[in-house]
Amino acid sequence: MTGAAAALARTPGRLRSLRTSDPVLTIAVVILGLLVAASLAGRLIPGLNDGTTTVGGRFEAPSLAHPLGTDSLGRSLVARLLEGIGTTFLLSALAVLCTAVIATALGIVAAYAGGWVRELVMRIGDVLYAFPAILLALLVAAAIGPGSTAALASIVLVTVPLMTRMVCAAATDVARRDFVTSARISGVAAPVIMVRHLLTCVSGTVVVQGTYALSVAILVEGGLSFLGYGVQLPAASLGLLVSEGNVYLLTAPWILIAAGTTMVLAILAVTLVGDALRDRLEPREAVDLT
Amino acid sequence: MSLLELDTVTVRFGHGARTVHALREVSLAVEEGQTLGLVGESGSGKSTAASVALGLRAPDAGEVRFDGRPLRRRRTAGEMQAVLQHPMWALNPRMTVAASIAEPLSVRTRDRAEVRARVAELLEQVSLEPAIAERRPHELSGGQRQRVAIARALITRPRFIVFDEAVSALDVSVQAQVLQLVRRLQAEHGFGALFISHDLAVVRYLADRICVMRAGEVVEDAPTEAFVAGPTHPYSRSLLEEL
Amino acid sequence: MSLIEIDDLVVEFRTPRGTVRALAGATLHASAGERIAIVGESGSGKSTIGTAIGALLPANGGFAGGTVRVDGVDVGTLDRPGLRRLRRETLGFIPQDPIATLNPTMRVGGQLALVVRDLGGDASRAALAQLLEEVQIADPADVLRRFPHQLSGGMAQRVAIAIAMARRPRILIADEPTAALDANVRREVLKLVFEAAEQTGATVVWLSHDLDAVAKWCRRVAVMYRGRIVEDGPTASVLEAPEHPYTQSLLAAMPSRLRRGVEVRTYTEMLASQAGEPDDAEVGA
Structure with missing residues (x-):
């Protein structure tokens, strides 16, 4: 049995077994939870989000009053960081959602149609995939002007090819199966088959690839904003904060340390969760007895 | 007039010098309510013949007729069904047994009560417990899955069913159960069948007429009694001696 | 002394859903140069018995009782180098x-x-x-x-x-060697296996599900059902006058023996109807 076959043979209830004894995964989930909670807190709790208010002198080192110090305008870095995490996560999540919709639709249609449609979709994906992610992102930013929209579009463009390819591969595997043939023979309409059979069977792949896309998204947002083509001041994002930290590296190293660490932790946590999801939803081989 | 006819059908794969003939001017016919057994080893073209008969692949030359008219899949939806090879993949693992069986009917009716009643009726006909309706394929044995696949094929009261290696992956004793079931159901429903297998013994048990394929060509086509009594082609004879 | 002595062997597998008993007290002796076929359906434990001879069980499986002796040596007590030597010098798969x-x-x-x-x-x-x-x-x-x-x-x-x-090798274990092959190639491959074994004098243990095919090549056949050898004897007599009801039902179910109008029931079904259970006992197989 192929990996996909084994994955399909499992019920969605398998997800519940994500509660596991693996300490690394537990830490990853906790970090991710904290980051999401922090980004929400930054938006929801008034006062915490006061990134625009000057609370102290410029470049104050971390202290009890300002745990992470202050930035070039004397704003609390905690508040800036919370806003930054929020922006980055929201932007990345929105972009990955777009990617998931586009890639799933493309992948499933290409897999079901087969032939030249599939070839065309795959080859366009190959071309996009061949560009270095950041170069592609810069091209988009140059074309539509810097800003959040550019960052979002870049992330989508960078993550769609791989995800389409993975969904298409999984869906092609399903499309060959007897139950799809049976449905075709019974006269079930193609769109119905795609939703009823292909979509339900590749949902695991979509979730796993979506998680990987999320970590790529955080990285791309960081890169673009760092280069000044992504999120624009006075808003904050992890990439912008890293960029700012880079400028004041010698006077206020805590800015870069805080922003950089957060970004690394976020990407690491998302990737680890993705790995765990993949092991649960797409095991490479079935454990079969006798 | 035959129920289903392949009339000098040719199917080619590939292009130019690498062209492979999967079927070479193959003609065969399935009569109403009768079973045509199609025997051959892998690569003989028997599975290609099945997909041509089901309208899944258009022939490069020749014609396929259903009920005397050229085969169009949309027109024959529901009149034609298939039970295919792999018990693991016969059913969508994410769907309940009831939903799988009901699927062909969903094309025709939206009446839920009617669908439910038919599903219950068919589960009984293929000797499965009513409780199985709510289970998913991974909770079933290979034999049970193949019974479900048969129930699904029967739900539209088709006039023609293709069985493509439908019992090959099953254990001997389960295989016997499914074969007996197919015979019983055919007596009750009177569908015409194209029964494809590499195993002559299985085909001999079910078929009214046996057709032997080799390398894309039909080498022998005779009523079962005549075939068993004395096949004319040396290849058929060697197959019979293997038993 | 026999070359292979399997006595009352119990093999269990640990699975997420609990312990599964693949062999439940299987006994089989084979002497040097003998050709023996072990016939059974999926889940009967025939593959397990084949791997148990070389202690080649998957990691989640283990001996839970009984012994396997090859050439008088208890396989269960061998250390790693000893096992490797046994597999290298005595066994062929x-x-x-x-x-x-x-x-x-x-x-x-x-x-x-x-x-x-x-x-x-x-x-x-x-x-x-x-x-x-x-x-x-x-x-x-x-x-x-x-x-x-x-x-x-x-x-x-x-x-x-x-x-x-x-x-x-002195023992050749063939686990359904022709399952994936076409009928005409099947015979040639089997011929090759048995001729090669003949030349070297190897004992052949052939795991199969096909009683008819077995009759052509092995003089002795052992029939397995649910982790036990239920019948063991000369092939001709087992095929003509099977003693165990499972063997009888298995023979009756062979496609070459199926007759129209003669109803065949599986042994599992018969057991279930005797015990008054519903007919879905197949699931356990």
Whole structure:
């Protein structure tokens, strides 16, 4: 049995077994939870989000009053960081959602149609995939002007090819199966088959690839904003904060340390969760007895 | 007039010098309510013949007729069904047994009560417990899955069913159960069948007429009694001696 | 003393859903040079008994009772080097899916050379070609250059036989070696297995589900059902006058013996109806 076959043979209830004894995964989930909670807190709790208010002198080192110090305008870095995490996560999540919709639709249609449609979709994906992610992102930013929209579009463009390819591969595997043939023979309409059979069977792949896309998204947002083509001041994002930290590296190293660490932790946590999801939803081989 | 006819059908794969003939001017016919057994080893073209008969692949030359008219899949939806090879993949693992069986009917009716009643009726006909309706394929044995696949094929009261290696992956004793079931159901429903297998013994048990394929060509086509009594082609004879 | 002595063997597998008993007290003795077929359906434990002879159980399985002796040595008590020696010097395996058991990244010639060199033999091109000729491969030079995925099923099985026989094993275990092959290739491969064993005097343990095929090659057959050997005797008498009801039902279910109008029931069904249970006992298989 192929990996996909084994994955399909499992019920969605398998997800519940994500509660596991693996300490690394537990830490990853906790970090991710904290980051999401922090980004929400930054938006929801008034006062915490006061990134625009000057609370102290410029470049104050971390202290009890300002745990992470202050930035070039004397704003609390905690508040800036919370806003930054929020922006980055929201932007990345929105972009990955777009990617998931586009890639799933493309992948499933290409897999079901087969032939030249599939070839065309795959080859366009190959071309996009061949560009270095950041170069592609810069091209988009140059074309539509810097800003959040550019960052979002870049992330989508960078993550769609791989995800389409993975969904298409999984869906092609399903499309060959007897139950799809049976449905075709019974006269079930193609769109119905795609939703009823292909979509339900590749949902695991979509979730796993979506998680990987999320970590790529955080990285791309960081890169673009760092280069000044992504999120624009006075808003904050992890990439912008890293960029700012880079400028004041010698006077206020805590800015870069805080922003950089957060970004690394976020990407690491998302990737680890993705790995765990993949092991649960797409095991490479079935454990079969006798 | 035959129920289903392949009339000098040719199917080619590939292009130019690498062209492979999967079927070479193959003609065969399935009569109403009768079973045509199609025997051959892998690569003989028997599975290609099945997909041509089901309208899944258009022939490069020749014609396929259903009920005397050229085969169009949309027109024959529901009149034609298939039970295919792999018990693991016969059913969508994410769907309940009831939903799988009901699927062909969903094309025709939206009446839920009617669908439910038919599903219950068919589960009984293929000797499965009513409780199985709510289970998913991974909770079933290979034999049970193949019974479900048969129930699904029967739900539209088709006039023609293709069985493509439908019992090959099953254990001997389960295989016997499914074969007996197919015979019983055919007596009750009177569908015409194209029964494809590499195993002559299985085909001999079910078929009214046996057709032997080799390398894309039909080498022998005779009523079962005549075939068993004395096949004319040396290849058929060697197959019979293997038993 | 028999070459293989399996006594009251119990093998259990740990699974997420609890312990599964694959062998429930199986007993089988085979002497040197004997050809014995073990017949059973999926879940009967025949593959487990085949792997138990070389203590080659999967990691989640283990002996939970009884003994396996090969040449008088209790396999269960052997340490790692001892087991390796047993597998290398005494046992040969012919797998069900030969293409999957060959290394996909290595040419056939390279893999054969590894085996031969390991045995201290002559790994020259000519010697390897000779090995393949012995398993009736028509164009050995060409096959040596191929990768496993470029071989047909029958060809790959011949290569697997050549690899197994290169060690001159005293016991040859063939686990459904023809399951993936076409009928006409099937006979040639079986002929090859038994002729090779004949030449070296190896004991053959053939795991099969096909009672009819077994009759042509083995004088002795053991029938397995649910982890036990339920019948063991000369093939002719087992086929003609089976004693155990399971063997009877299995024989009746052979497609070549099916008759129209004669209803055949499975043994599991018969047991279930005797016990007054519903007929879905198949699930446990």
